[in-house]
Amino acid sequence: xxxxxxxxxxxxxxxxxKAALLAADPQISTVIGVDVVAxxxxxxxxxxxxxxxxxxxxxxxxxEASVDTVVHMGVIATPKQAGGRSTMxxxxxxxxxxxxxxxxxxxxxxxxxxxSTAAVYGSGPKDxxxxxxxxxxxxxxxxxxxxxxxxxxTYVRGFARRRPDVSVTTLRFANFIGPRVQTxxxxxxxxxxxxxxxxxxxxxxxxxEDDGLEAIRAAVLSPRQGTxxxxxxxxxxxxxxxxxxxxxxxxVPSLLFGTVGRTLSPTGLADFSPEAVRYLTYGxxxxxxxxxxxxxxxxxxxxxxxxxxxxxxxxxxxxDVA
Numbered sequence: 001x002x003x004x005x006x007x008x009x010x011x012x013x014x015x016x017x018k019a020a021l022l023a024a025d026p027q028i029s030t031v032i033g034v035d036v037v038a039x040x041x042x043x044x045x046x047x048x049x050x051x052x053x054x055x056x057x058x059x060x061x062x063x064e065a066s067v068d069t070v071v072h073m074g075v076i077a078t079p080k081q082a083g084g085r086s087t088m089x090x091x092x093x094x095x096x097x098x099x100x101x102x103x104x105x106x107x108x109x110x111x112x113x114x115x116s117t118a119a120v121y122g123s124g125p126k127d128x129x130x131x132x133x134x135x136x137x138x139x140x141x142x143x144x145x146x147x148x149x150x151x152x153x154t155y156v157r158g159f160a161r162r163r164p165d166v167s168v169t170t171l172r173f174a175n176f177i178g179p180r181v182q183t184x185x186x187x188x189x190x191x192x193x194x195x196x197x198x199x200x201x202x203x204x205x206x207x208x209e210d211d212g213l214e215a216i217r218a219a220v221l222s223p224r225q226g227t228x229x230x231x232x233x234x235x236x237x238x239x240x241x242x243x244x245x246x247x248x249x250x251x252v253p254s255l256l257f258g259t260v261g262r263t264l265s266p267t268g269l270a271d272f273s274p275e276a277v278r279y280l281t282y283g284x285x286x287x288x289x290x291x292x293x294x295x296x297x298x299x300x301x302x303x304x305x306x307x308x309x310x311x312x313x314x315x316x317x318x319x320d321v322a
Contacts, residue, residue, distance in 0.1 A: 002029030004108075005220065006067045008053055008074035008099065010043060011035035013181055014115075015073040018213050019046045022071075027221060032065055034058065035074070053095040059102035062109070069111040069220055070103055072096065075152060077117075077145045078184050078271060085144075092148035093155075100159040103166070111167045111223045113216060114156050118172045118229060119146035119275065123202075123282040130287040133172070133227045139278065146275045153227075160225075167223035169295075171215060174231035174286060177306050178209035179313030184271035186310060188280075189245050191270060195261045198251040201239045202283025205231040208301035208309060218297045228295050229286040232303040238280065245311050254281060 005022050009015035010033030023031040023045025033039070033046040034053065042048070049061055053074055062070070075092045079085040103109045121131045124139030141147045153170060160168040175185050188194065207215075207230055215230045242249050252260045257280070261272035291297050301309070 002027055003069055004030040004032070004065055004067050005069040005071060006032045006034060006062060006065070007046075007071045008034050009072075010046065010048065011037045011039045012073075014176065014209070014213065016043050018071065018073060018216055019043050021213055021217060022220065025217070025221070030065065032061070032067065034061065053099045054090060056098060056101070058099060059105050062102050062106045066108040067106060068108050069113070070099070070109060071113045071115075071216060071220060072099060073115045073216075074099070075115065075145070075149060088145075089148055092145070093151050096152045096155055100155055103159060104162060109163075109166055111220070112156070112159070112169070113219045113223075114152070114168070114170045115216065116153055116170050116172045117146065117149050118174050118205075118231070118284060118286055119279070120150050120153060120172060121284060122146065122275070123278040123284050125282060127282060127284065130285045131229065132287040133229055133290055141275050144273045144275050167225050169219040169224055170227040171219060172227060172229050172286070173212055173215075174205040174207045174229075174303075176209050176212050177206040177310045179309050181209040182269075184269060184276065187265065187267070187269035188271070189241065189247065189310070190314060191247065191264055193264055194242050194245075194247045194249050195252050195257060195264055196238060196242070196249050197257050197277070197281045198253050200281045201237050202279070202281060203235040203237060203285050204241060204283055204303070205235050205285055206303045206306045207231050207299065208306035211299040211301050211306070215291075215295070215297050215299075218295060222296065224295050226290070226294065228291050229288050230291055230297070230299075231286045231288050232299045232301050232306050233288075234303045235285050236304050236307060238283070241307055244308060245314070257281075
């Protein structure tokens, strides 16, 4: 018998792709996709269950299927995706608490993989050149998705102590980017006029969407206990990225940056929350030695190449529209 894997958040792009990729793997016999709404189209090889991870019923789903591996991809990055900040926090934090409680009550669970974010390190002037997994943030996130992710990781560590028989892998991803994934940062680089913080040129790291999903697959198939930074090799400066995207820029004083940014993004897809503004001011870079040595994962795309794949697809889309 192969593995039985439950994946949360499958109605969104990355969660749906992850479920389909796992379903195609011969080592996995069953993939159960869970979300509050059904995906736009059926996910090949996946049994979809309409369920809210905030509801204790998720434990029944896991128990009846004898789930042995849980992949938690249900943390939402922007309020617009969730329908508001309060709903977003409920899904992210309360949902994770209920999911972990379900894992606690399901004896068959042997592995938990959590998609987290490097945003838990925050961004600020006192940051190290590169964050290692054991470093505490110098500028702790105080709001939004990064703060939710800090809370999520706290609950995950508590679960790991309560269930030492379960392999718990937390993956702290750099910003996903690529030809298809849509995030607040891809929306930022798609603005006709891209605002920057006057006097700052932050370093950025990216993970190509295909590499990110492959990292999760590696953690599912060969569980490794611990927390791992996941990013492509190298960094790009914000100014370099904007030039490669062939966008016009406007430098804005830091106190006005959020207001100007929201004005330039009428759809609201680009994120100009306080935490996003700090990232666009100071940037962030990750030490990925543990990813290579312990997780045994090597991204195929560098940070720069991953960004260029986004630019090339974006340019092609603009030509198609024209």
